[in-house]
Amino acid sequence: MRKHTLYFALGMMMTACAPQGYEAVNNIASQTVQDIACKDQNMETKLWDGLKTYLLEQKEIPSAETFKQAMHDNVDKLAEQNPDMTSEQKERLSADLDKLVESLLAEAPQGERVESPEQLLILLSAIDVGDRSTDFRSYMQDKVRGNFKQLSKTVQSFNLNCPSSGGETTAGTETPAQGEEPGSNVTEPAPAPVNRDYEYHKAQALASGTPLSVFGGRWAFATAYQSCQSVQLPSMNDQTPDVNGISIVGKHSDGVGSKRMIASLAKVQSSHYYIRDMSSYGEGCFNVRQNPLIYDYGGKPYATTATTSPIDLFKNNGDGTSVLGIDCSGYVFTSMATAGLRLKAGRALKASDSWAWGSSSYVEPQKNGLTCLDKISVTPAVSMKAGDIVAVYGHVLLIDKVGADPFGIAAAKSEADCKKITSNQFDFVVAQSAPSKGGIGINYYEARNYLPTSSKMKTGLEKYAYYACLAKVNGKSYTPNVGTLSVVRHKGTAECTAPRVKMARESCIQSCSSFVR
Incomplete structure (x- = not known):
């Protein structure tokens, strides 16, 4: 004693x-x-x-x-x-x-x-x-x-005695308190039995041929806006009005991105494409209209290091500003993780890894630890697919939908024709979090209309289109290496899949009739 x-x-x-x-x-x-x-x-x-x-x-x-x-x-x-x-x-x-x-x-x-x-x-x-x-x-x-x-x-080289842990919880693996709902003062009720849960919608998506990464992107999108209707709206284009009421208040500490804040909530509510027509939210849903998510350079989803931690878009975290919202890589990671798609083979899939990979990591994925992603090859029959990830140094996005001729090369007959391909001929839709339309954040955008606003993306993808066209007219396959941009695809192998990461407040969208766009 x-x-x-x-x-x-x-x-x-x-x-x-x-x-x-x-x-x-x-x-x-x-x-x-x-x-x-x-x-x-x-x-x-x-x-x-x-x-x-x-x-x-x-x-x-x-x-x-x-x-x-x-x-x-x-x-x-x-x-x-x-x-x-x-x-x-x-x-x-x-x-x-x-x-x-x-x-x-x-x-x-x-x-x-x-x-x-x-x-x-x-x-x-x-x-x-x-x-x-x-x-x-x-x-x-x-x-x-x-x-x-x-x-x-x-x-x-040591031979040491292993002490008893005494039943203590190890650092970084604690489970959140029972009943705790981070990120809002709204109490989440116990989930009621529903017919259309995540697994139901996932099965429906796969049965319709929707890639798992696309489904993950749509699930993340609808959860972010707490709205089934958000994924059903037409993709943004040149006619979509800008969001008003968002102000740039300075530069991020890296000297590159801008910091944004909501200057007028009323203006954001009346002009934001994805929330302007929302009048109410269901029980247990987060009121996004009162707390809008906008584009937040450097912003990441909130999470803890616990293996059970959900991805929480409704609590501020990361290196952005105090507004709710995430950056481009935060959205892409969320889309993959909520679909159960690892980025690194064999690595436990955890919400906290949303902090790890920035947009630049995806440009050379194998070099940066994203071993479940490979650069695509274009063939005479296949080029870009829905679910592909496109990255440049400074931005990364997900391809949500592709048309029958995504790069607009069907009419090309010669290499000279290939050199004339431009982005206004493209037929695909991007899913992203971006400062588009005045800082709207998470959005779907027609590529032909979006790319003129992003010179690096436009230049790089036009080079991909050139190689896709060459593959068609020459009957060969190419793996484009354009240096500053990459189109990469998830392997989908067993070592690259895992139990999915859940999202906070996703129960709000489980009863949606469909996530088909």
């Missing part, structure tokens, strides 16, 4: 003298060192989740030095529990952990000039999944992988 009292007193003294934020990082350090002792193969995943959870909950960037101190303190405890652990082993383990912490919490944020916990959350998520979209991220990818490899090598 005296021994336990002494340990408690020492623990209280350490806590009293510990730097600010010590307790939260100590929980992560304690779990990490315990996993090391137990040689837990999921140690790396749990450490990533612990760091992400810290950033979400503490709303601050953890100090690398404080984190190192917490790691050292827990290595000391581990040594006390393992008398056979030598001082040299203790020093090796501490040194390996120091290097890892330095990479994650000092070198990485300094290299990308991280200024907020939201930015660090996105950066660490990108490193976690294997992003190499910039030279610096490629460097950090190798550096962090090397840190983990060295730590694993050191750990495997």
Whole structure:
């Protein structure tokens, strides 16, 4: 009893003298060192989740030095529990952990000039999944992988006692409180039995030949607007009026995108194509009319690191502004995840990975950890398909529908004809979150009308059209490599599918009659 009292007193003294934020990082350090002792193969995943959870909950960037101190303190405890652990082993383990912490919490944020916990959350998520979209991220990818490899090598050489977890919940894997509904003050009622649930609509879509990625995009779209009618509206075109009442209030911290806010709710309500005719919402639905989703550069869906976390579009999160809304990559990830389509083979499908992949990652998917996506080849018979993803550096979108001649090449007879193909001949519809029409956000848009507003997309897709035309007139297949744009397709293999990620408030649309467009 005296021994336990002494340990408690020492623990209280350490806590009293510990730097600010010590307790939260100590929980992560304690779990990490315990996993090391137990040689837990999921140690790396749990450490990533612990760091992400810290950033979400503490709303601050953890100090690398404080984190190192917490790691050292827990290595000391581990040594006390393992008398056979030598001082040299203790020093090796501490040194390996120091290097890892330095990479994650000092070198990485300094290299990308991280200024907020939201930015660090996105950066660490990108490193976690294997992003190499910039030279610096490629460097950090190798550096962090090397840190983990060295730590694993050191750990495997030890013979340590695995302490009992005592039934505690591990960092980053907690389940939300029973009955908790993040993102709104509207209480979600217990779901009533319905005839048309997600699985019903999925089966209907597949039976009609709709690709799973397209169905996921439509499910995400309708959930975002809490409206069955939103997916039935005609795709936007040149005649669709702009949304009014949205103001640009500055530049994003990266100096590229704009920050947008709602300046006049009444104007947004009366002009927003997808909410202007909505007068009421069903029980348990989020009132999107009172809290509109608009385009939010850098904005990501809200999630926790728990494997059961839903994707929540109705609670602000990520590196955008305080308005509700997500960016282009947030919508594409949501579309794939809610359909049960992994982006990285074998990786657990989790809502929190929406922070990981930006638009640039999709341009060279295999290089950036998106191993379930391949660049398409165009053949004499087939070019673009519904469900394909199109990406440039700065934007990514999903192809919702294609006509019989998506690139407008049917009349071409020669290579000279192929050189004349332009986007005004295209026949397909894009699904995206974009600043189109004054910042509308998630939308369907006729490609021939949308592309003149996006020069990089227009130029790149016209090059794809040229190769598709060459394939037709020459009777050959090509895999276009245009450098700044890629059209990629999900493999659909077993290792690239998983149980889907649910969305908050999706019960609002389960009774929709159809998601056919």
